[in-house]
Structure formats: structure tokens, C-alpha cells
Amino acid sequence: MITRSIVAAALAACAAMPALAQDGARLDTPAITVSGEASVSAPPDLAQIDAGVASDAKTAREAAEANNAAMAKVLQALKTAGIDDKDVQTARLSLQPQYAANRPGQATVVGYRASNRVTIKVRDVAKVAGVIDTLVGAGANDVGNIYFTVAEPSKLLDQAREKAVADARRKAEIYAKAAGVTLGQPLSISEDGTPAPVFRAKTFAAPMAGTPTPVAQGEETLSITVNVTWAIKPGP
Template identity: 85%
Template sequence: MIIRPILAAALAATAALPALADDIARQDTPAITVSGEAHLSVPPDLAQIDAGVASDAKTARDASAANNAAMAKVLAALKAAGIDDKDYQTSRLSLQPQYERSRDASVSGFRASNRVTVKVHDVAKVASVIDTLVGAGANDVGNIYFTVAEPSKLLDQAREKAVADARRKAEIYAKAAGVTLGQPLAIAEDGAPAPVFRAKTFAAPMAAGAPTPVAQGEETLSITVSVTWAIKAGQ
């Protein structure tokens, strides 16, 4: 009665031997794993500006009406400056009560705000767009981001450089260990590649009519890869 279970276990173990052998073979393959890095610094070609209007009034209706009129002027100014309709979008609307600084904390009025996000495809025009916003009545400007609109080709260049860097390191280790570098067995990109912003600077105008100083800086695109190389005895 106990022969069948033993036989079944033996057959299962026999069936698993080829897979186990493959695992052992892979584990016994002499190899070296190194990381390669690449960084590309490029000037940004796209900017995003966050700006808005805040309006205070005694009643919610008055605050909202004043804010709507003020934002209408801002949007009209953007259109007149040649900004395409698809490049600016309302990002936040709010209407909140304002409270007295007293024990009863009674409502003293209301604040309405309307914010818009503007994309600028020519970063050289960022300062003039900010001046346009401020001149049209925007009294809350900030959160300016510079980036690269299409980083794919640049990231592909970085990937090639990262693999080359991994090979360079692997060859150094192989030479020091007295072995020969073979074919790559595995390549893995570490994490999702993301731009590293080196500069996001904005300074509000110091005086009426003064140009807005803006520094766009550079954006650094970074890639890290892990590469496993086969190695064999040196010749």
C-alpha cells in the first residue's frame, strides 16, 4: 500500500531533474555583474508656468465676480501675446471664507482664486510671458518648471553610453582577475529614467516695468543599467 506514494514521489523528482540541472548550469556559469551610468545635460526646450489671480471681497458673490473679471483679462492677454489656446489650461479654482483674528473667528470676507497653467515652447520667451501675466493682473505667479519636450532620443543615447560604461568597468575587473570578458548574459535598467532638474529659478519683478529675470539652467537625463557578463579563463 505504501509503494504507490513512494513511486509517485520518485517519478516527480525524476521529472524535475532537467530543470534543476539547467538552474545549476546557469548558476555555475562564471559571470561578473557591474553597473553602468550615463548622464546627459541638455538645455530645456519647454517651460510650464503656474499663475493666477486672487480676489478678496465681503461676499462670496463679489469675490467670485471680481475674480472672474480679473482672470478674463489674464486669458485675453495670453491670447493677444500669441499663446495657443491648447497651451494654457485652468488648473485650480477656489472660493474660501476668510476669518477674523479673534476669539469668535467670525467670517470677515471671502477669497476667490483662479489659477492657470501655461506651456511655453520657446523658453527664451518665458520672461515676456511672465511679464504679460503680471501686467494683465496676475498676482500669484510661481512654480516654473523647465523640461525637455521629447527626451526619448536623448535617453536612448544615454542607454548606449551606460552599457559602454558597464563594459569598461567589467573589462577592468576581468583584467585585474586574470579572466576574459565574454558575452552579456543579462541587461537590466535600474528604475524608471527620470529627468533631474538642475535649475528652476524665478524672481518676481522688482519694480513696475522691470524685466523679469529667469534662469533656465540645464536638465540632466540619467540612466543606470546592470549588466551581467560571462567570463572565462584568460588566454
């Protein structure tokens, strides 16, 4: 039994030798590996606002009813302002007791707070300030967390990828020249992680009565990093 096992193992090893030889040939190919980086910026064309209503009352029912009525006014105001139903989504609902400031270990409920927050997509960033003013005018008293982004970043990312590969080639050519070799074909290309947008120059100021809300949309920057392995050949 032992002899048969040894023979079987030897045959398996022989069968694997061509694959190992092929892999070894690839590993032995002279090459240079470099990273290329690129960024593309564009003004955002989509905004997202978190807003809602918080209502206080003596009882949980009173707080909930007051909050429901107030939020209904906010939602109606958004619809009147031209925001589609599909662009308004409930983000958080809560009903919590409010406690008096007592000594440690003592908890006295003095009322309840009901809150309802929604996330609003604004597909025309020029209307963001107007939407915020509409929210506040309709009774929203919990407004914040405004984000700007590009609705379809694919084209921007593709531009960044082309620039990143060109940056990798530029670096590889510098190394090849310094080493006295010639740059060949790329052997592999990989992208680092998921491209993350970098948001710049976005501000939000709390609205004041009679004063339009100042909002700066800034721009969005998408960055790409690629790793490219290039074959090299002896120089001329």
C-alpha cells in the same frame, strides 16, 4: 491513498529536474556583474508656468465674480500673446472664507477669497520672461512654480543608455583583467528604475513694475544606471 500521493509527488519532482538542471547551469556560469552610469545634458525646450488670480471680497459671490472677470482678462492676454488654448489648463479653483484673528475657539468670517490658477506650457523658452510679464500685466497676482524640461527626452536617454553600457563594460574589463580572466558576452542587462531628470540653474524672480522678469533656463540633465552581467572565460 498515501502511497499514490507519494508516487505522484515523486513523478512531479522528476519532471521538474531537467528545468532545474538547466537553471543550475545558468547559475553556475562564471560571470561578473557591474553597474554602469551615464548622464546627458541639454538646454530645455519646454517651460511650464503656474499662474493665476486671487480675489478678495465681502461675500462669496462678489469674490467669485471678481475672480472670474480678472481670470478672463488673463486668459485673453495669453491668447493674444500667442499661447494656444491646448497649452493652458486649469490647475486649481477655490473659494474660501477668510477669518478674523479672534481668540481660540472663536471664528468670525470677514470675507471670502476666490482663486483660479492655470498651468501654462511655453514651447519657446525664449518667451518665458515675456509670458510672465504678460500675466502680471493682465492682472495675475499669483505667479510661481516655473519648470524647464526637454519635450522629447527619448534621444537623450538613448545616448545615456549607450554611454552607461560602455561604462559597465569598462568596469567589467578592469575586474576581468585584475582577476586574470577574459570578458565574454553580456548575459543580462537591466535598467534601474525610471530615469529622472535633474534640473539645474533655474531661477525665477518676482516681476517689478517697469522691469523685465529675469529668468535663467539653465539645462536639464538625464541620468541612467544599468546593471550588466558579463560571462567570463579563463584568461590566455
